[in-house]
Amino acid sequence: MNITIENANNITIAKLAGRLDTPASSEVTPIFEQLQNSADGTVVLDCTNLAYISSSGLRLFLTLRKAASAKGGKVILRSISNDIRQVFMMTGFLNLFEIE
Amino acid sequence: MKTKEITEKKMMGKSTRAGLLVVIVAIITLEATSLIQYYYSQRGIKQEASLRAQSELRSAENEIMGIVDQAEGAVRNSLWVAEWCLDNPDSLVRVPQRVVENNPVVVGSTIALVPGYSKKHPLYAPYATRNSETGEIQTLSLATDDYDYPSQEWFTKPLELHGGYWSEPYYDEGGGNMLMTTFSMPVMDRNGKVAAILTADISLQWLTELMGSIEVYPNAFSTVVSRNGQIMVCPVESLVMNKNVLQFAAESSDSDALSSINEAMLSGQEGEMEVRYKGEENRIYFAPVERTGWSLSIVVPEKEMFAGVRKVGRLVTILQLLGVVMIVIILRVIAKNQMKYKKLATQKELIQNELRIGHEIQMSMIPKTFPAFPERTDLDFAATLIPAKEVGGDLYDFYIRDEKLFFCIGDVSGKGVPAALVMSVTQSLFRAISAHETNPSKIVISMNNSMSENNESNMFITFFCGILDLTTGLLRYCNAGHNPPMLNTEKLPVLPNFPLGVMPGMVFQEQETRLEYDDTLFLYTDGLTEAENASAEQFGEERMEAFLGTKRNAQALLDTMQEAVDCFVSDAPQSDDLTVLVIHYMAHPATEQQERHLILHNDIQQIPQLAEFVETIAEEKQLDQSLAMSLNLALEEAVTNVILYAYPKGADGLVDVEAILKPHSLEFIITDSGVPFDPTAVPEADVTLSADERPIGGLGIYLVNKLMDELHYQRIDDKNVLSMKKNI
Numbered sequence: 001m002n003i004t005i006e007n008a009n010n011i012t013i014a015k016l017a018g019r020l021d022t023p024a025s026s027e028v029t030p031i032f033e034q035l036q037n038s039a040d041g042t043v044v045l046d047c048t049n050l051a052y053i054s055s056s057g058l059r060l061f062l063t064l065r066k067a068a069s070a071k072g073g074k075v076i077l078r079s080i081s082n083d084i085r086q087v088f089m090m091t092g093f094l095n096l097f098e099i100e
Numbered sequence: 101m102k103t104k105e106i107t108e109k110k111m112m113g114k115s116t117r118a119g120l121l122v123v124i125v126a127i128i129t130l131e132a133t134s135l136i137q138y139y140y141s142q143r144g145i146k147q148e149a150s151l152r153a154q155s156e157l158r159s160a161e162n163e164i165m166g167i168v169d170q171a172e173g174a175v176r177n178s179l180w181v182a183e184w185c186l187d188n189p190d191s192l193v194r195v196p197q198r199v200v201e202n203n204p205v206v207v208g209s210t211i212a213l214v215p216g217y218s219k220k221h222p223l224y225a226p227y228a229t230r231n232s233e234t235g236e237i238q239t240l241s242l243a244t245d246d247y248d249y250p251s252q253e254w255f256t257k258p259l260e261l262h263g264g265y266w267s268e269p270y271y272d273e274g275g276g277n278m279l280m281t282t283f284s285m286p287v288m289d290r291n292g293k294v295a296a297i298l299t300a301d302i303s304l305q306w307l308t309e310l311m312g313s314i315e316v317y318p319n320a321f322s323t324v325v326s327r328n329g330q331i332m333v334c335p336v337e338s339l340v341m342n343k344n345v346l347q348f349a350a351e352s353s354d355s356d357a358l359s360s361i362n363e364a365m366l367s368g369q370e371g372e373m374e375v376r377y378k379g380e381e382n383r384i385y386f387a388p389v390e391r392t393g394w395s396l397s398i399v400v401p402e403k404e405m406f407a408g409v410r411k412v413g414r415l416v417t418i419l420q421l422l423g424v425v426m427i428v429i430i431l432r433v434i435a436k437n438q439m440k441y442k443k444l445a446t447q448k449e450l451i452q453n454e455l456r457i458g459h460e461i462q463m464s465m466i467p468k469t470f471p472a473f474p475e476r477t478d479l480d481f482a483a484t485l486i487p488a489k490e491v492g493g494d495l496y497d498f499y500i501r502d503e504k505l506f507f508c509i510g511d512v513s514g515k516g517v518p519a520a521l522v523m524s525v526t527q528s529l530f531r532a533i534s535a536h537e538t539n540p541s542k543i544v545i546s547m548n549n550s551m552s553e554n555n556e557s558n559m560f561i562t563f564f565c566g567i568l569d570l571t572t573g574l575l576r577y578c579n580a581g582h583n584p585p586m587l588n589t590e591k592l593p594v595l596p597n598f599p600l601g602v603m604p605g606m607v608f609q610e611q612e613t614r615l616e617y618d619d620t621l622f623l624y625t626d627g628l629t630e631a632e633n634a635s636a637e638q639f640g641e642e643r644m645e646a647f648l649g650t651k652r653n654a655q656a657l658l659d660t661m662q663e664a665v666d667c668f669v670s671d672a673p674q675s676d677d678l679t680v681l682v683i684h685y686m687a688h689p690a691t692e693q694q695e696r697h698l699i700l701h702n703d704i705q706q707i708p709q710l711a712e713f714v715e716t717i718a719e720e721k722q723l724d725q726s727l728a729m730s731l732n733l734a735l736e737e738a739v740t741n742v743i744l745y746a747y748p749k750g751a752d753g754l755v756d757v758e759a760i761l762k763p764h765s766l767e768f769i770i771t772d773s774g775v776p777f778d779p780t781a782v783p784e785a786d787v788t789l790s791a792d793e794r795p796i797g798g799l800g801i802y803l804v805n806k807l808m809d810e811l812h813y814q815r816i817d818d819k820n821v822l823s824m825k826k827n828i
Contacts, residue, residue, distance in 0.1 A: 055803055059796050083726045
């Protein structure tokens with residue numbers, strides 16, 4: 001799991017690549033905590049290269065989303081694959097995020 | 101239809117005309133016969149009556165003549181005494197006395213001198229008579245002032261005739277007050293001069309009796325009339341000596357007829373005549389009595405004479421009428437029956453037509469294109485259904501869905517139309533229910549429930565339903581009272597169960613077996629084993645079994661069996677519907693399952709190993725990426741759950757993951773020896789909540805549930821056993 005973060009014009013773009021499974025989630029938890037700091041603005045999670053996500057990954061997404069709503073920011077999901085979209089749909093997450 | 105009606109009318113007309121002809125001929129023949137018979141009987145009766153009457157008349161005449169002769173004899177034989185006594189007229193009194201004395205038939209006698217013959221006795225007529233009570237002979241004199249004997253008929257006529265004369269009958273007023281007649285003869289003296297008249301009176305009392313004794317017919321009667329027509333004997337008392345027949349005829353309305361008979365009788369003829377009197381025909385037989393001038397007659401009413409023959413005639417007529425009526429009735433019945441048979445034949449034809457259509461509909465309901473699956477190399481299938489009547493209660497069905505052969509065979513109790521209706525319902529139900537059900541017992545239970553409700557006709561169906569997995573050869577089946585199918589040459593073990601339609605809510609148990617390459621399943625209805633030949637023998641299971649296994653090819657086996665049954669039954673009518681299904685399995689069943697095994701420690705870092713394990717299986721089963729990901733996700737969630745929560749913190753534990761790869765499903769069994777935890781009991785996460793309301797956790801189990809088809813938890817031997825199944 002690899003995450004690269006870019007900041008530009010008060011928009012934070014996090015590019016997720018690889019499998020966001022349980023061990024990976026615990027691994028990237030600090031990065032997501034860091035992203036919460038930018039949650040007063042717009043956080044874009046670029047999922048173009050996200051191959052897999054488990055419930056632990058979903059928890060990270062949800063935690064970030066909650067922080068954004070607390071701080072008045074927003075979380076945008078960009079380019080999620082069909083398979084992952086299925087998981088989001090199944091869990092009702094599609095309604096919680098802005099999807100680009 | 102129009103032409104049929106016209107022909108029917110024509111037929112009716114023809115048969116009516118023929119019937120009429122028969123009746124007319126019968127009437128003519130019968131009438132002619134009876135007329136001839138009547139005519140000859142009448143003639144015979146007439147002849148017979150005539151003979152009898154003539155003979156009666158003759159015998160009566162003879163009797164009368166006997167008495168007449170006696171009376172005449174008494175007079176004639178006394179003439180010489182009278183002549184002799186003329187010389188001494190006073191002695192003449194002895195003559196009548198002698199006549200009466202010597203002749204019992206003579207009731208009185210007189211000798212009356214011709215006036216002036218004797219100077220001494222200018223008028224002299226001593227009269228001797230027999231006292232009817234004492235029998236003594238009394239003598240009176242007729243020469244009294246108030247009885248002028250020389251002017252009496254008995255006196256004048258013999259003088260006139262110079263011979264014997266019988267007087268007209270008369271009532272004797274002085275004597276016995278009875279009907280009398282007198283024979284008188286002149287007595288000559290020696291000079292040949294008429295000196296006196298000698299008489300003999302006879303009573304006619306006996307004449308009435310004599311004539312009354314003539315009995316030709318019950319209502320016939322006889323009469324005697326004198327030469328002047330005076331009625332002497334007649335059944336009507338008041339007419340006797342009061343009426344002259346001429347006078348009677350003149351007064352009667354039938355005077356013409358009576359005059360002619362009177363004329364014939366009074367002229368002394370003998371014979372017979374027909375006389376119409378008071379509207380009735382009478383036959384009168386008559387004959388004269390010599391010397392007296394009387395005429396005897398017997399009157400027979402024709403009605404009487406022909407009473408017997410007329411009675412017979414009436415009887416014959418009644419019988420003839422009855423006969424004719426019977427003929428008419430019989431003809432009508434025959435004609436009606438003919439019409440009825442014609443109508444029945446027409447109706448039968450109509451029913452036959454409808455049954456033929458019914459047959460076509462029924463046959464169209466069952467699949468009957470063979471070979472059924474020409475493209476398949478793993479299945480060889482043949483089936484036949486031959487109804488005993490046009491329509492029947494047997495059924496079968498089969499089709500392939502998802503590499504599974506669904507098939508059934510059934511036999512509705514009874515035959516013909518009612519059975520056919522139930523059959524079509526059964527067939528439709530099987531199609532409808534099996535379309536979304538892969539469990540034979542559920543299909544049968546569902547069908548039974550449908551068929552038992554409103555089963556008012558109480559018809560039931562023996563039914564066998566099977567589902568053959570063509571890939572694995574697994575045969576799951578459920579029997580409902582049907583005879584066990586044959587697997588190769590052995591009976592397939594089946595639970596009998598009840599037939600369908602007996603009672604709703606019944607449970608039908610499912611069974612299973614595995615078919616091997618080249619196995620043949622032979623299903624049949626009892627129309628096969630119970631097929632009867634002319635001597636009521638049944639084809640039987642033994643004969644059937646003898647033919648099983650003789651042919652490998654399904655159609656060939658079916659043909660052989662059918663030929664055997666046909667040959668056995670021969671000309672006997674088919675007694676029951678006959679259905680046979682042959683399933684010849686020709687696949688090498690795929691190895692049913694492969695197993696993979698993975699043991700993990702309760703360390704989250706082991707998850708990638710699990711992912712790899714699942715990936716390998718997915719590749720092996722050539723699953724698409726999205727299915728592979730779903731499996732991966734479900735496994736990860738389930739295993740993570742165990743790793744994180746099953747064992748106490750820091751304690752080492754194992755997670756056992758077993759994968760069972762089946763042709764159409766994947767099963768994963770996750771076992772751990774941690775604290776008891778049933779993930780299936782966890783309340784389902786609410787995925788409709790807003791971001792703020794959503795709890796952070798709880799999605800793992802939710803995802804497992806959503807991603808897998810089946811999820812079962814069991815606690816076995818202090819272990820949590822979670823099995824998950826995904827159909828592929």
